[in-house]
Amino acid sequence: MNLGGSKITAMMRMSRGTIACGAAMVIFITALVSAQARGAGQARGAAPAAAQPAAQRPQMSEEAFKNVTELKGIPVREFMNTMGFFAASLAFNCTDCHGGASASDWANYAIDTPLKNRARTMIRMVKAINEANFGGRPFVTCYTCHRGSQKPKITPSLAVQYGEPPPDDPAEVEALPGSRVTATPDQVLDKYLQAIGGAQAVGRLTSFTAKGNYEGFDSDFAKVPVDIYAKGPNQRAVVAHMASGDSATVYDGREAWIASPKELSPLPVIPLLGADLTGARLDAQLTFPTMIKTLLTGWRADFPAATIDDKPVYVIQGTIDRVPVKLYFDRMSGLLVRQTRYAPTVVGTVPTHVAYSDYREVPGTGVKIPFTWQMTWVDGQYTINLESVQPNAPIDAARFAKPAAR
Template sequence: HGLLGAAGLAIVSLMSAAPVRGQAGMEQKPPMAEEVFKNVQVLKGIPVNQFMGTMGIFSAALGFSCEDCHTASDRGWDVYAIDTNPKKRTARRMVTMMTEINRANFGGRQVVTCYTCHRGNDRPAVTLNMATLYAERPPENADVIPAFPGAPSSDQVLDKYVQALGGAQRLAGLTSFVAKGTSVGYGPEGDKRPFEIFAKAPGQRTAITHTLDGDSIIVVDGRGGWVAAPHRPVPVLALTGQDLDGARLDADLAFPSRIKDALTTWRVGPSETIGGRDAQVVQGTGANGALATLYFDKESGLLVRQVRYADSPVGRIPTLIDYSDYRDVSGVKMPFHWTVAWLDGQDTVQLAEVRPNIAIDAAKFARPAPPSR
């Protein structure tokens, strides 16, 4: 997973960012894939973040790593443009085929994706596996959750969440915090790394993972946001579109007194089981169209999972975050442990301390410098 894994930590997980309500016009134009990478033929006209997420879909849908299609190495991103591997040329044909199937049969709606047929295999199965026919299979829920008759209203679920955290008055009294802990990645990123969060309401937050290759940083200053990390095709990249939607939601969950304003078109779906416990499922939509599904423990009311989706030309790009180890911080419950999983990696954060309502230098929320070792 090499270069893509290191980049994915900052690009896809977006664990720390902030709300920028009603400021879509202020977003910077993101660099397009063909402006950054060489030899882009089919996936032109999409931002770099979406392009990288699309690579993650290829990887997950086929069970591949970068090296299965690319001449990947630590020599730099230019080697990814080489076309010596026939699998890369096949991928271009498959994207064109998938697009035409959706155009000809579904009015251009994204009904068929890479995962529809491949399901984690490089070659789609053509014969039923009898060993699994009568076995219990894990559920595969729809991305878009319809409203469920008889379910409580979204206001009821979200009000219970606010109360479970300590109540609206105490939440409003939390105006800033600094947190420190550790982050453990996936595979070669599996060593513990120092981790810090600087957050100030409304809408300012910086998260820093100190890696051996340099700092991975996500910053939001209340208006815009950036990601910077080692081994990235763009050293410092502005957050835009549905990436910004996800960042806004993460920030609202850090200061959740106004959680109802985080998304629109809230709807409550059927209950599900998370970690052996019943969870109430609520879904909403971000300003730029990103879907986000929140799972609240039915008994405690606390948030236990978030799944959000961003669009790509070959399917939705999911990010899953599981929250646990809620502790009291000045009368407000905060998760001290979370695991974020995306298509090319996983990161687990364990906080050791949170200091609430302290002064934070405004420079902490400035555009980050390119990472250096």
């Protein structure tokens, strides 16, 4: 899946210590957007923060990292997403801004460089534009002008003007009130449940464990073993066995976190909050989709025609914890092929895509699940391919236990 051009594609094939994922761009630049401006609203399509369970105060960016001079008072995960926003906007990797020394030691991300200082100046400019014209809401962002290039283009391209238009991005399709609705959300979801085995059969699948392989940024795109532990209605743990140690993404039914070895992350445990927590909850509950109709609210289906991989899809949208989510279903098979959701940052909204494919029946259940899924976001990408699934297996509660702080 292309994240914005050949340079982004190339950087994805580099190790976690040298790529432009948010976890690797820890002290990239500091934004001057105040908490008041953040509260003023989000750009079109942005998702407000999701409701949070009662929990201890999250660690803030300035507490976790050094030389955070402006981008203070936001949780670590939002800080990481903000770094990913910069990477996607300029098609940079971390060493472009932090210098080669950052590849060998997380502490070196705190060192100032000319590009980091230039970026701070540009953030001030963007903040001023938004405050003067849009009430502080991030209607203008880095991506507005850069579009995956270090230097924004100021001269029109005749090749673009008279050439073939680029293919539409299905993630950018927007609802058009008054559009002809060819299938209601209920009809699309009913067809989906029937396509994967029927609501009764799906309801009888209450847990499973699975084994397969994982490849992504953090594995240097080498295939490594992965274990999945899923328990209905809403618990899931994905544990990838990296060369440097296990990396786990877990939703325990209430909280979510990413736990990784020090070689892959500047912090051993990063809690997921806001829209990221909602995303983890959604991924866990879509694993057992019996209640999909009530999982999201405010369903709508008034979207124009869209295709994914040249196949027509139904697009429906719902909301969970105030986070908008688009679901894409193959019109012929009825199967879910993509999910797109959004998370706000202080500089703009970041998307997450989850693509589903290779549906197979889980032995002895009559239920089909995707044996391949790929998650793509602004600071990472991974693909999981399942090889075996054990249905209705007992799962130790410890699989969903949060690790102690180290």
